[in-house]
Structures are given as structure tokens and as C-alpha cells.
Amino acid sequence: MTRPKADVNINDDYDKLYGFHMPERSAFKSRPGLSETLVREISHMKKEPEWMLKHRLKGLELFDAKPMPKWANMDLLSLIKFDDIYYYLKPEGKQERDWNDVPEDIKETFDRLGIPEAERKFLAGVSAQYESESVYHSMEESLEKQGVIFLDMDSALREHPEIVKKYFATVIPSADNKFSALNTSVWSGGSFIYVPKGVKVEMPLQAYFRINAQNMGQFERTLIIADEGSEVTYIEGCTAPSYSSDSLHSAVVELVALPNSTIRYVTIQNWSKNVYNLVTKRAVAHAGATVQWIDGNLGSRLTMKYPGVYMVGEGAHGEVLSIAFAGDGQHQDAGAKMVHAAPNTTSRITSKSISKGTGRTTYRGLVKTYPGATNAKSQVVCDALMLNKESRSDTYPTMEIDEKKVEIGHEASVSKIGDEQLFYLMSRGLSEQDAMSMIVNGFIEPFVKEIPMEYAVELNRLIQLEMEGSVG
């Protein structure tokens, strides 16, 4: 059978929609490169307590001491020029609660990205971060009255130091890895959420992260605490201009799900192809709590991200549902970590990836059960679709089982779109292009149906399935 040329286009209109940039107007811009002076300067400007400065300095020490991860894609990682990066860039203006007060350039940026519109439609709260600082922040009054705290991390440290100090770096110690250490030393911005006991936040809270400057490093720090029996959904999106030189995004995200609470964390990562996205995300789930990571990776040159759930209380549940697209020159090295440290804990990992052109997708995962985690159950399913001869797909799952009474399963498959599937659909009257489009849509369906409607529409638009009908 001769195949017509059919193509799946991802982010073809990125430059037009997200790749633009505004003139750079900063109130403060650090010199490129990382130093103890800079770390002290950031802490001083933010008027931080002494204990936070100590955290930062320790993080810097660990970052210098720790080697690069050898198992990673060193061909790409070694291209990062740490000395050329601007680690802290404070945009003009202060954080506003009224959209009209946000500086014009920044407002235009987020208007073009559709943020205020989304807020009006379906969000309970919004935070917008531009370079290193949060520039806009708002939340529904009713939530404020119920005691929900939704702030940028810097304000949270000023207004609620006792809660921040109690949980900061408890889920991800700065020594966890080289990039969590880096984040600890220069973090700025990010979200802080506290949901009091029994409060269910019905509508999602959202943060949008935008890098505008060249050679910028964005290091946001997010901490979400769901108190007993509460529920919250948090959505983050991110984009950057398409520059020829590289930027670095290295976030640390810590979630604490106290007994019987539920946290859903949704990420649509769509950085431009010059961004290195090296992120550490981890949750602790106490008894009866549920943590769900829903993770879409479309952009960046190299993403390394393995969201984890440490199930430390009986009956906790962890879930990771992820989808990755790697186009030409991109490497999506994503995965999940599930640690069962209590009885009757359950987890599920579903990973879907598509590689196109010279794109490479990697699934890297860990499922660990500690002794005493009786009746733990974990199921891992990875499916990879390869669209071209030059594409590459790797799967590196690790399962460490130290308890007998568990059920741990893993399955992975890698394939191209099957002739049989195409033939089946075409024999029912579909054109080959439509059939291929339907198969790809079906492949990502489990992911799309888990994200809010507005995001699903956006995702489908990002993944345009344009098929060219010429017979090759």
C-alpha cells in the first residue's frame, strides 16, 4: 500500500501566537551568572527572613557541588551556559489586583495569550508571573472569606511566614538534585495555596508563567497545602518568545495533601523551543488523600520532569496522566515517580507520547514499595507513537518492590500508526487523512478528557492534525 504523505502538526503557529516578545523594561536586572553576592542581593531585595537566606546559600553550595545527572541527555544539557543566564529580573511596576493597572506591555502580552478572558470564564483565581515576579493576582472574594489563601510565593513568605516555614523544602529538599538546589538558591515567584479544612474549591485556580527576556532564567517556587478533607484544582500554563539563544526554566513544586484531601495539578507546558525546562515536582499524600498530576508537555527544547507522589498514609492514591509531543530537535524526557510507603495505597501512571521528525520522547519512571506497604497496587501503562523514521522513543521504568503483598504491573508499547488500523477505518469510508487524524485523536483521548473543557479545546488546537493529501 502506498501511503499518502500525512502529517501531524504540533505548534506550527507557535511564533505567531506565543513567540512574540515585548521590549524589555526591568526595574532590576541581575548581571548574568550565579554568585553568592547575587543570592544575597535577591534575598535582601525581597526583605526575606534570615532562615530563607540560609536556605538559599545552602542551595547554592549544593548546586555547585552536585554533578550533572549522568543518565540524562548530556548532549543537550551540556549546552546550557550557566554563566550567560540572568537569574533574576524584576519587571517594572508592582503586583496589581486590577488588570487595568498592569503595565501596558505586560498587559498586552497576557491579553494576547488570552489570560484575562479565561479568568472571567472559568477560573476562581489567577496569578500571572512575568520574568521573576508576579505582576497580577486576583481571587474570588467568596474563597477569601472561606480562608483560602492564594498568593504568589514572595507575598506568602511575608504574610504567612509560619506556614511557609513549616512546609518549605519538606517535600523536595534542596539536596534532592542539582536543579532543585539551583531553584532553592535563586527562587522567585511561583504560587502559594492553602485550602483550609473541608473547603472544596469548585473552580480551578490558575497561574500563567511568561518569560519575555533573552537568556532569562525563571525559577518559580510553588507550594500547595490542602488541609484535611479539602479539594483544589490548580492549572498552570507557560510560554516564551522564540529567541535564538537559550533560556532556562527550573521550578520546584511541592504539594502537601493532608488526610482525605484532593489536589489536582494540571500543567500545559508550551515553552518555546529555546527553553530548557528542568523541573522538580513532588507531592506527599497522607491517609486517604488523592494527588493527581495531569501533565502535558508540548514545548521546550529539553524537558526533564518526573512528577511524584509519596503515599505516606494508609489508603492514599497517586496518579500521573501525561502526554508528550516532541517535534524536530525536541527531547521530552518525562515520567513519574510513585512511592508506596503505607498499606492499601494505590497508584496509576498513564503516559502517552508522540515523536515526530527528529523528536525524541523518553518515559522514565519509578514505582517503589517499602516494606509494610501491604496491598499496595500500582499500574503503569506507557504508549508511544512514532511518526517518522528519524524519531526516537525510549522507555526506562524502574520498579523496586520490597513488600510481598503487592500488585505491581507495567506495560509499554511503541509503534507507528498501524496499517491495519488505517485499513479498518478506510474500509468504512474514511479518507486516509481522516483515518490518521482519528487514530491520533484516539491515542491522546484519555488525556484530553481529564483536563477542563477550555484547555481541551486549546490542546486540540495546538495539536493541529493537518493532513496533506499528496500521494508519495
Next chain:
Amino acid sequence: MYSPEVIQTLAKESQEPSWVTQLREAAFTKHQTLPWPHSSDDIWRRTDVALLDPTENFSPAISSGNNASFEKFTQPLGDERLFVRAHNQWLTQADIPAGKISNLTELAQAEPDLLKRIFSGEGMTEAEAKLATLNEAFHQEGVFIDFPRDTVDETPWRLVQLIDEQPNRTSFPMTVIRVGTGSKLTLIDEYIGVSAESDQPHLVHGRIELILEPGAQLHYVRVQNLGKQTREFLLQRAEVPQDATLTLANLNLGASLSKAHLGAELSGAGASSKIYGFVFGSEGQHIDQHTLQDHQAPHTSSDLKFKAALQDKSRMIFTGLIRIAAQAQHTEAFQENRNLLLTDKARAETIPMLEILADDVQCKHAASTGPVDDEQVFYLMCRGMSRRAAERLVVMGFIEEVVEQVPFEPLRDLLRQRIEGELHDLSTSPA
């Protein structure tokens, strides 16, 4: 303890050509320049490589001259062609209608290029080369089995290599098997430890090279039956070119620590390999197995099935890699790892890995770890079996899938008896 002088002694004993001795010396030099594998390498993270290092605390094995204790192994189990070897000497050599069995010195004389290729280190990782060069430098004559073009033997061959497990000494067995175009061989290769009843360790550094020519068929079964004080490193590689078929089974029963690398390179269209592995772990055994299904040519297929039943405090590590090169289109590769944990202290770690650079492939892997399935036990108990008998039957059924790959009934029976004999009753699980 291990020095160029040891090589000179080995050279004198084997009366090998001087260029072989030079290969040994080059291998030892290379060993000294390479770094030891590091725990940051996923394939070495869970096994302490220092336990496999003979250079500090071990000496070369010596011939004890006590061959009497080996006599009991020289009787055939059935109608197989039996070859028994200890201390570089044949104790039994069956008559063979075709093919040839000799040692590496004869291989060197007859096929110098083949031996040079084996020693070239091609296709090894640096970590593998660090260990493999030890065997290349200090191997003791070894075994060479040659089935030239169109040699077919339907009767299984059984090679028994008796390892005299002298404390604080190292054995370096090397086995090279070549099967020519249109030839067919079934070979069972047993490593049996003859224990010295010491609490000091013995070390075995083994090397197995399986070389198939286009269209050859080889069914190779290795049974590792070393003593409980012995540690082993094994590098087993196979070359499977166009239209050749390899069936490989590795049954791991003994040794306190076993680190085995088992691999097959599918280098020509129509090549296919099936790899089976079975581990029965008891007491404090540490079994670390790495497998490689290396697809370098289009239209190749491979299948792998590894099963482990673990009791006491035994620990199994499985890292299996399927690698599909960009040119290896139209390839099918499958991999399955199943671990049965029979006691609370048993541990299993499994890392099935895929590296796929071609798009027109079918590739799947699956892994699972868990206890004996209560539903299966319940089903058997409904039919009148006691819980104990039902549980034992489920375990024996689990291993049968690999045991049945041994192409020789009397040995299958022996293996089943051995495992059933060592299998403890499962501690009370809730009804």
C-alpha cells in the same frame, strides 16, 4: 596476585601461540586503564562491583588433582552426548557423529581471526570491558565447539563444567560455540560448583560467545548451579545474522551473588532470537541480570521472558534493554518479566528499557511483581487440594514455562525436583 607473571604461567601450561599470550597481555593492560563501573550507571547501581574484583584478594585457581570427587558427574542422565570437564581436562567425552569439541588453543591455531575478533572488545560497554578483559587475560584454555556448514545433530549435547570452588581463588571459564550455515545444535551447558566447604568466597568470571552463521540454528541452555559461597560475573553474547535462529535459556539456581549480562545481536534480515530466563532465589542470594535484545537489521524479531521466584531474603534485579537501530525497520521485539515474591523479605527490582530509533516497529514490554495469586490457589482448593499443595502447585506452574524450554526430559525432571525440594511452604496467608 594477578600480574603479567600469571599470564606467563598460563601461557606455558596451555602451549598457546605467542600471539595469544600477547592478546592476554593487551587485555590486562586494557583492564588496568579502564575505570570500574560506577553506581551512577543504572545497570550497576544495585550490585557492588567490588565483590567481583579478583585483583586484590583472590589468587588463580590451581589444579587440586582431586578428580575423584568429580566422578559422580560423569554418568549420562539419558541418551545425551555428555562432555564433562574439570581443571582444563576432559573427564568424559562422548562419541560424536559430527562437529568438533576442543579448546581455545586449538581454536587459536585453526581460526586465528575468530579469536582475535572475540578479543577485540567490539560492542561492549566500558563497564563490561572492565570485567571481560580479566577473563580475556586469565582464561584457562576454555571450550570451543564448532559445527561447520550443514552439520546437524538432533541428539542434545550436554557439557558439564565442574568448577572447583577453592576459597579465595578465581575460575575463568570461556566457551565459544560456532554453528555454521544450515547446521543445527542443541547444547546444555551446566556450571556445577564442587564446593570446598569453606566460608570463604570463590569467584567465577565467565565468558560465553555464541556465533551463528547465516541460517544456523542453536538451542543453548545454561544451568548455573554454583555453590552458596560463590560469586559470579558472566558475559554472554550472541551474534545472530541473516535467517539464523537462536533459542537461549538461562537457569539460575546457585551462587551467593550472580551478575550476568546476556545478549543477542540480530545483525541480518530474518534473524530471530528467543531468550528465556529463570531465577530461583533462596536465603541471601543476590541475582542481578541484564539482558540486551540488540536489533541492528531490518525484519528481525526477538522475544524475551524472564521469571523469578524468590524466597527467604533473596533479591532479584532485572534490567532488560531492547535497542532498535534506525535501520532496523519492520522489527518485532517483546520482553516480559514476572516476579513472584514468596516471602516478606524477598525483593525484586525490575527495569525493562526500550531505546527505539526506527518507527516501523512493534515493540512491547511488560513487567509485574506480586505474591502467589490467591484466586489460583482458591481455584485449586475448590477441587480438593490442601492450601499447601495448591500454593506449591501454583509456584511450580509459574516456573514450568521456562523449565519446559530445557530440551532434555531427564534434566527437566532433575530441575523440577531440585526446586520443589528447596521450595519452602508459604507462610500462612489469609484465606
